[in-house]
Amino acid sequence: MADISLADIKALRDRLGTGMVDTKNALVEAEGDIEKAVEILRLKGAKGNAKRADRSTSEGLIAAVESATAVTLIELACETDFVAKNEKFIALGEKVLGALADSGAETLDAALAVPLEGGTVASVIDDQAATIGEKVELRRVVRIPGEKFAVYLHRTSKDLPPQIGVVVAYTGDDAETARSIAQHISFADPQYLGRDDVPPAEVENERRIVEEISRGEGKPEAALPKIVEGRIGAFFKQVALLEQEYAKDNKLTIAKVLSDAGLTVTGFARFKVGA
Template sequence: MANFSLQDVKSLRERLGTGMVDTKNALVEADGDIEKAVEILRLKGAKGNAKRADRSTSEGLVGAVDNGNGTATMIELACETDFVAKGDKFVALADVVLAAVAASGASTVEEALAADASGKTVATVIDEEAAILGEKVELRRVALVSGENFSIYLHKTSKDLPPQVGVVLGYAGTDAETARSVAQHISFANPEYLSREDVPADAVEKERALVEQISREEGKPEAALPKIVEGRVGAYFKQVALLEQDYAKDNKLSVSKVLSDAGITVSGFARFKVGA
């Protein structure tokens, strides 16, 4: 006769989110020992993790927090399906991971995975929960932004899903409303750098060579090429550098002008989009 009750099965399922059959079989194998059954289920899930290692993770969520010490942390936690991404267990896992990563001050995925989370590493916590969720779960990206103040903007692309786009804007100044508006602009415009001076020189030269080649192939006059090329390089800066971009809410203004008028100086930013 089984040394466990239906209540034991129910409690264990609620605790781990496992299926009825797997839960019952684990309790049978453990002879009713709840903690032993937990280990059996986790071991079974861990073996599944190895099989899922090569699967793609195109869903998930973005989370961010002001660390209260002049830094803010943002993470992207990825999974395989939107079904798991919107589940309470995955969202709770993301909260645990974000808190641990923020507390550690990690600025890279490697540092974050090694961070402590109640006596375990973040990597172990993720692996254990992935075993229960039945999907590949990975910490894909981590950002640590410095600043006097922060505007954190998390955007849901679907009301049924957790945030899919996240922006952390570090800044000095007191106009929080404008800072939030610029954070929203970043979520839409997706700049790669803060200013044109931050764009790597080799990237600029590569772009200059490309637009020169295009201009020549278009038959532009040789004498006009320098001006045409510089104009097109300027357009490139407006695409990739935040301060050069046209402001999303009023394209007659540059982001630089909007910030200047608001007395805001940006110290840095990060933008994540799930799966991108």
């Protein structure tokens, strides 16, 4: 049997991010040949990928990359926070972003098919999952076109990569206020830009629910229309960015803050790991 040193084990673990036992066993099987051990570990991991397909991925990272005309925001997911803060997982996120930067990919399927390292983004992620020993997936991708951008990445823990990411596309010259709006979005989680962007079916469903609730509370029939409209207004404040109260000053709406700063938001996106 070949003499397997701790230095060889460490070198291979640093290269692949594999576990101590799996790395040592692969080197033993390969009789100390590091390249053969790499192949053994990759094959073993590839077989494990199929078994991991149904596992949940509630950890990971959010990252963004800006090109000349757009920002691409991704969620790269894994199973545990231990892997989420692993340097190789974080490097994988950077590698994927690099491939997507100028690709123009606007959907998840298109992003997974982007060429990378002689294969595709999907195949590189699968290879990394094989060596890490966890399910790893590119869960979400969005491309926000625009003239100018504010990008805000928020860490919920100093030990983890960003867990919340926001991109705001805008016109105007007040970059500081634009960034503040991105920070507001990270906290308030609006779903739409303005009330006109909320699908009519969603509004009508909310109207039906609040009317039923109001009747159940015994509100006078004559007062119902006004009560329902008031509650629909509160609904818009919850889901539409321009209607929301500014996180830094609840006496102002986001629409007012933007108007005062000479800014117009043309698009935005918010991702949160696992959400």
